[in-house]
Structure formats: structure tokens, C-alpha cells
Amino acid sequence: MKASVSQQHLAHGLNTVLRAVSPRSTLPVLANVLLATDEGRLRLSATNLELGISSWIGAKIEEEGSITVPARTLADLVNTLPTEHVFLTLNEKTQTLNVRCGASNTDIRGIDAQEFPPMPAPDLKEGIELNVADLREMIHQVAFAASADDARPVLQGVYLTVENNLVNMAATDGFRISVRKTHLTHAVPTALKAIIPARALNELARIAVDGTEKIVMVIPPGRGQVLFHLKDAELVSQLIEGNFPDYTAIIPRSFKTSTVVSTAALLKACKQAEIIARDGNNVIRLNFQPGEQQAGSIEISAQSEETGSSEIMVEANVDGPSLLIAFNVRYLRDVLDVIKSPNVVIETNANNTPGLMRTVGDENFLHVIMPMHLG
Numbered sequence: 001m002k003a004s005v006s007q008q009h010l011a012h013g014l015n016t017v018l019r020a021v022s023p024r025s026t027l028p029v030l031a032n033v034l035l036a037t038d039e040g041r042l043r044l045s046a047t048n049l050e051l052g053i054s055s056w057i058g059a060k061i062e063e064e065g066s067i068t069v070p071a072r073t074l075a076d077l078v079n080t081l082p083t084e085h086v087f088l089t090l091n092e093k094t095q096t097l098n099v100r101c102g103a104s105n106t107d108i109r110g111i112d113a114q115e116f117p118p119m120p121a122p123d124l125k126e127g128i129e130l131n132v133a134d135l136r137e138m139i140h141q142v143a144f145a146a147s148a149d150d151a152r153p154v155l156q157g158v159y160l161t162v163e164n165n166l167v168n169m170a171a172t173d174g175f176r177i178s179v180r181k182t183h184l185t186h187a188v189p190t191a192l193k194a195i196i197p198a199r200a201l202n203e204l205a206r207i208a209v210d211g212t213e214k215i216v217m218v219i220p221p222g223r224g225q226v227l228f229h230l231k232d233a234e235l236v237s238q239l240i241e242g243n244f245p246d247y248t249a250i251i252p253r254s255f256k257t258s259t260v261v262s263t264a265a266l267l268k269a270c271k272q273a274e275i276i277a278r279d280g281n282n283v284i285r286l287n288f289q290p291g292e293q294q295a296g297s298i299e300i301s302a303q304s305e306e307t308g309s310s311e312i313m314v315e316a317n318v319d320g321p322s323l324l325i326a327f328n329v330r331y332l333r334d335v336l337d338v339i340k341s342p343n344v345v346i347e348t349n350a351n352n353t354p355g356l357m358r359t360v361g362d363e364n365f366l367h368v369i370m371p372m373h374l375g
Contacts, residue, residue: 001035001036001037001063001064001065001066001067001088001090002063002089002090003059003060003063003087003088004059004060004062004085004086004087004088005057005059005060005085005086006083006084006085007081007083007084007085007086007101009057009058009059010057010078010086012057013044013057014033014044014071014074014075016044016053016233017033017046017053017071018046018071018072018075019046020046020047020051020052021046021071022047022048022049025048028111029068030047030049031070031071031072032046032068032070032071032110032111033045033070033071033074034046034113035066035067035069035088035097036065036066036067036113037059037061037063037064037065037066038056040059040061041058042056042057042059042061042088044056046071047117047236050237051199051203051238052117052119052235053207053235053236054119054234054235055207055233056233057232065090066090066113067110067111067113068110068112068113068115068116069097069108069110069111070108070110073108074097074099074108077104077106077108078099081101081102082101082104084102086101087100095109095112096109096110097110119236120223122220122227123218124218126218126220127216127218127227127229128162128167128188128218129184129185129186129215129216130184130215130216130217131182131214132208132214132230135204135208136208137180138180139158139202140338141178141180141339141365142158142171142179142180143158143198143202144171144334144338145172145173145176145177145335145367146158146171146173146198147172147174149173152174153240153242154240154243155171155172157171157196157198157239158197158198158201159171159194159244160194160196161191161192162191163188164188164191165183165184165186165187165188166181166184167181167182167183168180168181170244172245172247175328175331175369176334176335176368177247177250177251177367178367179251179365179366180364180365181364192219194219194226194239195240195242195244196226200226200235200237203235204235207230207235208233213230213231215229216228224238224241225237225238226239247368250354251356251368252353255347255349256321256323256348256349256350257288257318257321257323257348258319258320258346259296259318259319259345259346259347259348260317260343260345260360261298261314261316261344261346262314262315262316262342262343262344263336263339263341263342263343263344264342265315266298266300266314266336267333267336267337269300269312269314270284270300270333272310273301273302273310273312273329274302274329274330274333275302275307275310276303276304276307277302277304277310278329279306279307280302280303280304280305280306281372282328282330283302283327283329284301284329284332285299285300285301285324285326285374286298286300286324286325286327287299287300287301287323287324288316288318288325288346288348289318289322290318290319290320290321295315295316295317296316296317296318297314297315297316298313298314298316298318299311299312300312300313300314323350323351324374325350325351325355325371325374326351326371326372326373327355327369328369332369339357339365340359341359341361343359345357345358345359345360351371351374352371354368354369354370354371355369355371356368356369357369
């Protein structure tokens with residue numbers, strides 16, 4: 001292999017794939033990044049066998065070839081190089097990659113590319129075309145609610161269903177449920193469902209930065225994998241096996257009290273209350289009070305024996321009877337962080353039943369949050 005590439009493009013490509021590198025593995029090649037010439041471009045790939053990411057960057061190819069080298073070593077080196085052209089030359093006999101840029105000349109010992117796990121190449125004609133902006137927003141509004149507990153692998157994933165022209169994503173950790181849907185331009189011929197690791201989707205949102213671009217999603221039958229194809233990158237992930245819980249049975253269908261409040265004002269109040277609540281199991285109380293001659297309000301309070309107490313009043317339109325309910329402030333802040341509309345609707349029934357949050361004027365997103373014991 002003999003190629004030249006700009007330092008900025010090489011650094012960007014390495015940053016794209018680096019998160020898929022396995023930090024601890026019995027296979028040394030999994031700590032490496034694959035560099036391979038590919039139809040006039042340079043392909044960078046990394047995998048930990050569960051998640052794989054490839055990135056293609058423009059390059060001047062003089063000789064074809066491929067090599068794997070320690071990912072962290074190469075990335076750290078490239079980040080220190082001047083913003084000039086980087087010349088890559090492979091010595092196949094010694095499996096050594098020479099990296100030359102400006103006054104810098106470095107040899108990095110690698111491992112034969114034949115030992116690198118093959119990256120899948122499914123038929124993109126069988127894929128589903130998704131809008132990048134819509135998909136990124138879906139991931140941001142859903143993936144955060146997935147569980148981080150290894151004891152329940154199914155809950156570490158996002159449940160994806162596609163039927164006709166409707167795409168639905170849902171995630172839950174047992175204490176909250178986040179659901180987001182969007183519509184496709186064209187209906188799919190066959191319905192599908194899959195549980196995709198939340199981490200893989202978060203990585204996809206990180207590398208899919210062009211809001212005008214399309215993503216093609218392919219789930220090859222019988223392989224337990226999902227692949228997302230972008231213009232200059234691909235991400236492949238193992239699917240999670242198992243049955244996702246029937247979250248729809250938990251979503252409340254009717255409510256006694258409906259409250260419309262400023263998203264920014266409620267988020268600010270939660271952040272203030274959290275200063276006290278974090279020393280008291282993260283519990284805050286929300287007292288919904290309808291107004292008679294004026295606007296209603298939500299009184300947000302927190303108390304800790306060690307730190308003290310806090311009370312914040314936020315104006316709100318409260319329709320229905322007053323209600324005192326407790327929530328985990330971190331969970332409440334998490335969902336407010338991903339709501340983009342100026343106002344949010346909070347619908348409640350009693351202090352021991354789930355509350356539902358949704359954006360005003362948008363039926364595509366909803367979030368269920370379980371109450372805490374008032375104590």
C-alpha cells in the first residue's frame with residue numbers, strides 16, 4: 001500500500017471509527033484499526049465483534065494494499081501532525097506502516113489485514129431509507145431511557161419496529177419509557193422488528209452529522225445484525241436477542257390533570273432542585289395547583305436532612321384537580337433535555353400512577369415516568 005491523504009481527513013476518519021475499537025480483548029487485532037485501499041479511497045475500519053464502524057476518506061492511491069495497526073497509537077500520532085498531507089507506505093515483509101508528514105517520520109508495527117474480522121456487505125437494495133435528521137432526533141429522544149444494567153440485556157436496547165410507512169422506537173429501563181415515531185416516504189413491503197443496542201444507536205447519531213443526508217438501514221434475515229449505510233461511513237451492530245416487554249400496556253390512556261408548562265422554565269427549576277435532591281435519593285415533589293382567577297403553578301420542592309430544602313414556583317396552565325406527586329429529578333431532567341418544543345404537557349392521575357410527558361402539538365413523542373414514594 002502506498003497512499004497520501006490530508007491530515008484533517010485522516011484524523012476525522014480515525015475519530016469516526018475509534019469508538020468501535022476493543023480496549024480489552026484477548027485478540028490483539030481488535031485493538032487495531034484496518035487501513036485498506038478501496039476503489040480510489042482509503043477505508044478505515046474498527047470492530048469489537050459487537051459493533052463495527054467503517055469510514056471512507058479521499059486519498060491519492062499509488063499502490064493497493066491493507067494493514068492493521070494499533071488504533072490508539074495511530075490516532076494519537078495523527079492528531080499531533082501538522083495540517084499537511086500524510087504519506088502512508090506499507091512494508092509487507094515486516095508488516096510495518098511508515099507514516100510521514102512534514103518533518104515527522106514514524107514506523108508503526110502492525111498485524112496482517114487477513115486476521116481482521118471481515119465487515120459485512122449486505123445488499124443495500126433491500127434496505128430502508130431514513131432521513132438523517134429524523135433518525136438522530138429519534139435516537140436522542142429514546143436511547144437515553146435504555147437500561148445500563150447488564151443483568152437485563154433486552155432493556156439495554158432500543159426496540160425498533162417498521163410497518164407500512166411507520167417507524168417506531170421505544171426504550172425502557174423499568175422506571176421510564178420513551179417512545180418516538182416517524183413516517184417513511186415509502187411504505188415497506190415487509191414489517192420488521194429488532195432490538196438494537198442503545199450504544200450502537202448513540203454511535204450512529206454521533207457519526208451521522210449531515211442533516212440533509214439519507215441513511216440506508218439493512219437488517220439481513222437470519223444474521224442477527226443491523227447495518228446503517230451513510231455516504232462515507234457504515235455502522236454494523238449485533239442485535240439483542242429476546243422479547244422486549246409490552247411497554248404499551250403501561251402507557252396511561254386517560255388523565256385527570258393535564259398541565260402545560262414552559263420546557264425551559266421547568267428544566268431550570270429541576271436543575272435548581274437537584275442541588276438539594278441529589279443528597280436525598282434524587283427525589284423531588286411536584287405540586288400541581290390549578291389557578292382560579294390567574295394562571296396555575298407547579299411548586300417544585302426538594303429536601304435533604306444533610307443539605308436543607310428548596311422550593312421553586314413555576315407558572316403553568318393546570319387543567320384538573322390539584323395533585324402532589326414525586327419523581328426522580330434526574331429522570332425528569334433527562335427527558336426535558338431532549339424535548340425541543342417551547343412547552344411540554346405533563347398528564348397525571350394520582351401520586352402512585354405513572355405520569356406521561358409529551359410535546360405540545362407533536363404526537364410523535366411521548367415519555368412515561370414512574371412516580372417515587374412521597375415518603
